[in-house]
Every structure is written in C-alpha cells, then in structure tokens.
Amino acid sequence: MKRLKRKYINSENSEKAPEGFTSNVMTRVRLETLPLTTIEKSWKKNLIPAVSVTVTFLLIASAFLISGSQSDPLTNPLLDLINSLKSSIPEINISSLFRLSVPSVALYVIIGILILTLFDRALYGIFKREK
Amino acid sequence: MDYKGDKYYIEQILSGNSNSFSYIVDRHKNKAFNLAFRICGNHEEAEELAQDSFLKAYRSLKSFKMKSSFATWLYRIIYNTTISHVRIKKKGVLSLEDFPADATDFIGSNTSEEEAEREYRSSLVNFALQKINEDERGLISLFYYEEMSTDEISEVTGISKSNIKVKLFRARQKMLEIIEKVEKKVYQFRE
Numbered sequence: 150m151k152r153l154k155r156k157y158i159n160s161e162n163s164e165k166a167p168e169g170f171t172s173n174v175m176t177r178v179r180l181e182t183l184p185l186t187t188i189e190k191s192w193k194k195n196l197i198p199a200v201s202v203t204v205t206f207l208l209i210a211s212a213f214l215i216s217g218s219q220s221d222p223l224t225n226p227l228l229d230l231i232n233s234l235k236s237s238i239p240e241i242n243i244s245s246l247f248r249l250s251v252p253s254v255a256l257y258v259i260i261g262i263l264i265l266t267l268f269d270r271a272l273y274g275i276f277k278r279e280k
Numbered sequence: 281m282d283y284k285g286d287k288y289y290i291e292q293i294l295s296g297n298s299n300s301f302s303y304i305v306d307r308h309k310n311k312a313f314n315l316a317f318r319i320c321g322n323h324e325e326a327e328e329l330a331q332d333s334f335l336k337a338y339r340s341l342k343s344f345k346m347k348s349s350f351a352t353w354l355y356r357i358i359y360n361t362t363i364s365h366v367r368i369k370k371k372g373v374l375s376l377e378d379f380p381a382d383a384t385d386f387i388g389s390n391t392s393e394e395e396a397e398r399e400y401r402s403s404l405v406n407f408a409l410q411k412i413n414e415d416e417r418g419l420i421s422l423f424y425y426e427e428m429s430t431d432e433i434s435e436v437t438g439i440s441k442s443n444i445k446v447k448l449f450r451a452r453q454k455m456l457e458i459i460e461k462v463e464k465k466v467y468q469f470r471e
Binding site for chain 1: 312334
C-alpha cells in the first residue's frame with residue numbers, strides 16, 4: 150500500500166495555489182453582493198412610472214372635480230386661473246382649418262399632455278443624473 | 281496574524297463581515313487547488329475550479345452545520361465540482377506515447393540532479409494519475425496528497441469505506457502498472 154507513496158509521492162509534490170488566488174476569490178465574493186444594488190436600482194426604475202401614473206390620475210381626477218363643482222368656492226380660483234389662461238392665449242379656429250368640429254376639452258387634453266411631457270423630461274433628467 | 285479557526289471566521293461572515301472569508305481562503309487554498317489539480321490535471325482549470333468551489337462554499341455557508349469539520353465540507357464541494365467538470369469535459373485518453381521518453385520536456389535546465397529526479401517522479405505520477413478515471417483520481421488525491429483517512433474520504437465522497445479501499449487498491453495497481461511501463465520505456469531510451 151505504501152509502495153506508491155514511498156517511491157513517488159511526497160508532500161513536496163503538492164501543488165501550491167497560484168499567486169493572487171485569494172484576491173481573485175475575494176473579488177468574486179464581493180461581486181456576489183452586487184445583486185443588492187441592482188434591486189435598489191430596479192426599485193428606482195419603477196418609481197418613475199409610478200409617479201407618472203399618480204400624476205396622470207390626479208390630473209384626470211381634478212378635471213372631473215373641477216367640472217363637477219362649478220359653485221365650489223375652493224375650486225373657483227382655479228377655474229378663474231384656467232379661464233384667464235384661456236383668454237390670454239390667442240384663439241385659433243382649428244375647426245375652420247380642418248373643417249372638423251373639435252370639442253372644447255381638446256385644449257385641456259393638450260395642456261395635460263404638455264405638462265406630462267415636461268414632467269417626464271424633468272424626472273428623466275433627475276434620475277439619469279443620479280446614475 | 282494567528283489563524284483563529286474556521287468557526288470564528290464563519291461566524292464573522294454570517295454576521296455580515298464578508299472580508300473574513302479571505303482568511304478561510306488563505307488557509308485552505310493550497311489544499312483546494314492541489315485536489316482540483318490532481319483530479320483535472322490542468323493548472324488553469326484547477327484554479328478556476330478551486331475558485332468556483334470557494335464561491336459555492338461562500339454562497340451556502342448558511343447551510344453549513346458547525347458540528348462537522350469545515351475542511352471536510354469544503355473538500356466535498358471541491359471534489360464534486362471537479363469530478364462533474366471532468367465528466368462533462370472528458371478529454372481524449374492519454375496515450376503512453378504522450379509521456380516523453382527522454383523525460384526532459386518538463387525538467388528545467390538549471391535544476392540539480394536531485395531536483396530533476398524529483399520533478400521527473402512527480403510528472404510520472406501526474407501522468408499515471410491522468411490515465412486512471414476521475415473517481416479513482418479523486419480518491420488517490422484525497423488519500424495520498426491530502427493524507428485523509430478512509431473515514432474522512434467517505435464523508436467527502438459519499439462512498440462507503442469498504443468501497444473506498446477496493447477502489448484505492450485498483451487505482452494503485454493501475455497507476456503502478458502505468459508507471460512501470462513508462463519507466464521501462466524511459467530506460468530503453470536511455471540505454
């Protein structure tokens with residue numbers, strides 16, 4: 150049984166791990182902790198659509214609330230502001246241009262889209278800078 | 281710095297100090313690398329496999345029961361990782377002709393006669409080791425190079441003690457046969 154060992158194998162024959170072995174393993178171990186930051190980043194990524202959905206919902210809800218409570222003293226100043234905005238913007242007769250009848254709510258929709266676009270750009274700028 | 285024992289560093293890692301793992305790696309790296317190398321027979325692959333094994337050990341450190349020896353647990357991971365790797369990537373069987381008859385291919389020119397002889401014997405064993413199958417290779421490595429008892433080998437490999445003895449006997453016989461054939465060939469060349 151000992152013939153093989155006595156003649157051919159001794160502890161000096163043992164192979165040594167190459168230089169930098171421990172640091173290589175530790176680099177890989179440290180990379181193991183990366184998924185935690187990825188989870189955090191994906192949470193931030195989901196924040197943008199969540200905020201956008203909330204703002205859209207608020208805008209739609211406020212549009213219903215404003216039209217449904219004309220006599221409410223709280224919403225009157227807001228309506229006054231919208232009316233003054235409407236009066237300050239020069240009126241363009243779109244229907245005469247396209248020979249189509251455009252409902253008055255179209256202005257609100259366009260303003261809403263503009264606000265959302267600006268909001269989206271602002272959020273995009275903030276989160277992109279953070280990265 | 282004195283090594284405080286595997287258990288101490290494992291507790292450190294489990295409490296959030298992942299850097300403590302470097303002490304464990306430092307402590308066991310040579311034996312881990314040696315075992316992987318004896319089974320796969322290639323330095324680059326052995327390094328990769330030993331690293332993979334340490335990483336596997338790190339990932340499943342929570343499942344390690346402190347009652348058993350960490351070294352045995354680690355060896356089991358290395359043994360299984362390397363054996364699976366070798367089985368997947370089974371190379372062509374080495375021919376007896378692959379061993380250089382003049383036995384100088386692996387001997388450095390500036391080594392002493394004693395060193396050259398040692399290198400020659402080491403290469404001879406490695407050559408024979410690569411000629412037997414991966415299971416036998418693993419057992420020979422654990423028994424001779426890591427100097428483990430059959431009880432410990434049984435714990436690492438999951439093979440029964442009696443089966444280990446039989447397999448070791450067969451592996452030794454095969455290796456001796458190969459070595460003798462090679463030596464005969466080398467002597468013939470020298471004459």
